[in-house]
Amino acid sequence: MNNKFLIVDFDSTFVQVETLDELAAIALAEHPESERVIEKIRTITAQGMDGKISLAESLDERLKLLSANKKHIEQLVISLADKVSPSFKRNGVFLEQFADSIYIVSSGFKEYILPIVSKFGIKEDHVFANTFTYDEAGNINGLDASNPLCQDQGKVRVVNSLNLEGSVWAVGDGITDYEIRAAGAADIFYAFTENVERTSVTAKADVVIKNFDEFLYMHDFPRAISYPRNRIKILLLENLHPNGIKMLEHEGYTVETLKGSLSEDELCAKIKDVTILGIRSKTTVTKKVLDAAERLISIGCFCIGTNQVDLDYATQKGVCVFNAPFSNTRSVVEMVIGEIIMLMRKVVSKNAQLHQGKWDKSADNCFELRGKKLGIVGYGNIGSQLSVLAEAMGMQVYYYDVMEKLQLGNARKCDTMDELLSSVDIVTLHVDGRKSNAKIIGEHEFKMMKDNVIFINLSRGHVVDIDAMVKVLDSGKILGAAVDVFPVEPKNNQEEFVSALRGYDNVILSPHIGGSTEEAQLNIGEFVARRLTSYVNGGDSTQSVNLPNIQLPELRKAHRLIHLHRNVPGVLAQINQMLASHQANILGQYLKTNEQVGYVISDIDVEYDKDLINQLKKIDGTIKSRVLY
Numbered sequence: 001m002n003n004k005f006l007i008v009d010f011d012s013t014f015v016q017v018e019t020l021d022e023l024a025a026i027a028l029a030e031h032p033e034s035e036r037v038i039e040k041i042r043t044i045t046a047q048g049m050d051g052k053i054s055l056a057e058s059l060d061e062r063l064k065l066l067s068a069n070k071k072h073i074e075q076l077v078i079s080l081a082d083k084v085s086p087s088f089k090r091n092g093v094f095l096e097q098f099a100d101s102i103y104i105v106s107s108g109f110k111e112y113i114l115p116i117v118s119k120f121g122i123k124e125d126h127v128f129a130n131t132f133t134y135d136e137a138g139n140i141n142g143l144d145a146s147n148p149l150c151q152d153q154g155k156v157r158v159v160n161s162l163n164l165e166g167s168v169w170a171v172g173d174g175i176t177d178y179e180i181r182a183a184g185a186a187d188i189f190y191a192f193t194e195n196v197e198r199t200s201v202t203a204k205a206d207v208v209i210k211n212f213d214e215f216l217y218m219h220d221f222p223r224a225i226s227y228p229r230n231r232i233k234i235l236l237l238e239n240l241h242p243n244g245i246k247m248l249e250h251e252g253y254t255v256e257t258l259k260g261s262l263s264e265d266e267l268c269a270k271i272k273d274v275t276i277l278g279i280r281s282k283t284t285v286t287k288k289v290l291d292a293a294e295r296l297i298s299i300g301c302f303c304i305g306t307n308q309v310d311l312d313y314a315t316q317k318g319v320c321v322f323n324a325p326f327s328n329t330r331s332v333v334e335m336v337i338g339e340i341i342m343l344m345r346k347v348v349s350k351n352a353q354l355h356q357g358k359w360d361k362s363a364d365n366c367f368e369l370r371g372k373k374l375g376i377v378g379y380g381n382i383g384s385q386l387s388v389l390a391e392a393m394g395m396q397v398y399y400y401d402v403m404e405k406l407q408l409g410n411a412r413k414c415d416t417m418d419e420l421l422s423s424v425d426i427v428t429l430h431v432d433g434r435k436s437n438a439k440i441i442g443e444h445e446f447k448m449m450k451d452n453v454i455f456i457n458l459s460r461g462h463v464v465d466i467d468a469m470v471k472v473l474d475s476g477k478i479l480g481a482a483v484d485v486f487p488v489e490p491k492n493n494q495e496e497f498v499s500a501l502r503g504y505d506n507v508i509l510s511p512h513i514g515g516s517t518e519e520a521q522l523n524i525g526e527f528v529a530r531r532l533t534s535y536v537n538g539g540d541s542t543q544s545v546n547l548p549n550i551q552l553p554e555l556r557k558a559h560r561l562i563h564l565h566r567n568v569p570g571v572l573a574q575i576n577q578m579l580a581s582h583q584a585n586i587l588g589q590y591l592k593t594n595e596q597v598g599y600v601i602s603d604i605d606v607e608y609d610k611d612l613i614n615q616l617k618k619i620d621g622t623i624k625s626r627v628l629y
């Protein structure tokens with residue numbers, strides 16, 4: 001900051017709020033017409049900020065309405081401490097280090113500004129603001145009228161009086177901050193929009209900055225984060241859950257949302273400078289799309305499946321793909337339990353009869369589920385969760401899985417599917433969609449099941465031989481069935497559902513909604529948003545479907561070098577050689593590879609030769625390399 005001076009505004013810049021509005025809310029909390037008066041104060045504040053009334057007028061009118069005293073100021077200081085703008089707060093080290101070059105110039109009041117900024121190392125004689133006057137009882141009754149800051153062009157006069165020799169840069173959100181530059185007292189005016197964006201001000205600014213990180217990044221000053229979040233562009237398609245969107249916006253990223261999906265060409269045109277893409281199942285991310293994406297580092301599939309993304313090519317391009325593998329697990333499980341009860345009590349067929357006027361009050365073939373044997377095929381996320389709930393309801397759980405799985409509660413493992421099928425009263429399928437699972441339930445398997453079995457499939461349509469199922473339904477062997485997934489499903493709500501399973505009174509058919517609940521949508525939105533932010537902000541690839549999964553510790557007082565490369569011999573050795581030759585002290589290093597790529601994370605001491613970053617990018621086989629702090 002040699003010969004450079006920073007003039008920083010306070011209200012809505014250093015802190016997130018307009019302080020007199022805040023003071024009014026405190027002072028008028030008990031006032032019978034507080035809302036009306038506070039609203040009036042806000043209107044006057046806005047008029048002043050937009051330059052519609054003079055500053056002196058705006059201050060004077062607001063003070064009259066305030067009815068505040070010294071106690072209220074103490075409360076205001078406590079409340080403001082939590083309202084320092086996030087980008088100033090996280091860059092406290094910069095403020096402290098360059099305090100000699102930083103001035104706070106505000107039309108607010110020194111009584112509450114000084115206690116806030118002094119915590120960041122700003123000196124008292126670098127704080128210029130108004131001061132209140134009080135009556136004997138300590139009530140604010142006006143302001144020191146001799147202070148230039150209560151007059152028009154006051155900030156200009158104060159900055160001029162400082163006689164700063166060098167470049168003067170003014171940072172603020174209001175018209176009075178622009179005036180410093182307009183009068184020639186500052187060389188550059190940065191309109192600060194982290195808290196409010198006034199078009200009347202940004203239109204006149206030399207530079208518009210979303211936050212203080214952006215300012216520090218532009219000048220390559222020491223800063224808390226390597227890359228301003230607002231420069232990270234996120235494109236979210238297909239009407240994602242608002243909570244997920246909010247989480248990403250809260251991180252400070254620049255988020256664009258679209259309701260529908262985009263065609264390949266539309267996406268190619270839009271994705272050029274996108275860092276993160278969020279989609280559901282209707283957007284296809286092809287090789288062409290990935291080639292058009294020059295800055296893409298991650299794709300969030302806000303759903304379960306990832307078939308819509310060319311995963312192989314995404315890996316080659318170093319794009320980390322996430323999904324939400326178990327955010328709707330509970331929804332599926334609850335539906336299975338509900339359907340078992342409906343079928344065991346024949347509610348489904350009795351409902352159909354009653355709608356036709358047939359009263360059939362009988363207990364024949366109606367059962368409780370307590371004590372019944374539930375057979376779960378596929379003991380993964382859904383199967384094992386179902387196991388827990390079913391046991392809690394008194395069922396005896398049997399399961400069969402092709403993999404060795406942790407046996408939960410009292411669940412019994414079966415060595416073969418036949419063993420399971422012949423032992424249980426209810427069969428429910430929860431296998432994954434791998435090709436080899438096609439028709440794993442066919443004629444033979446239905447034959448193995450007990451008479452009066454209940455059969456449920458909420459996994460994948462192709463795992464059941466539908467012709468064989470129709471035969472056993474016709475034979476009366478099955479007491480009831482529930483099917484949510486089909487070998488061929490309509491592409492949209494307008495297309496007719498065609499299936500040989502239609503027309504059976506004892507079969508519940510549902511349109512692939514096992515996981516479709518509001519809760520699941522919210523869980524998916526939040527889960528994927530969290531994975532994306534952990535990866536982008538910290539390099540944590542846990543639960544990525546295509547990159548090696550590395551769970552990383554939080555980054556503290558270190559720089560994190562992230563290096564993704566083709567899995568060829570010798571890259572780690574080259575990275576470490578490079579680290580040594582640039583005097584980098586390694587605090588932690590993490591490495592994982594899969595068949596295609598290697599992922600190396602090196603946490604190093606903040607002092608090192610910064611040329612290292614460029615050199616790492618040049619290592620043969622490098623796909624992506626970035627530095628985080």
Ligand code: NAI
Nearest residue numbers: 378379380381382401402403430431432433458459514515
């Ligand atoms: P998961 O991958 O956690 O579990 C699948 C389990 O099945 C694994 O333990 C695997 O080893 C086992 N398995 C695979 N083939 C098998 C076979 N032939 N015999 C025995 N075990 C086998 O999957 P998750 O999350 O539990 O989902 C299960 C199924 O539910 C998936 O097919 C998924 O697509 C489907 N699903 C359906 C929804 C709906 O709306 N109806 C919603 C969510 C998931």
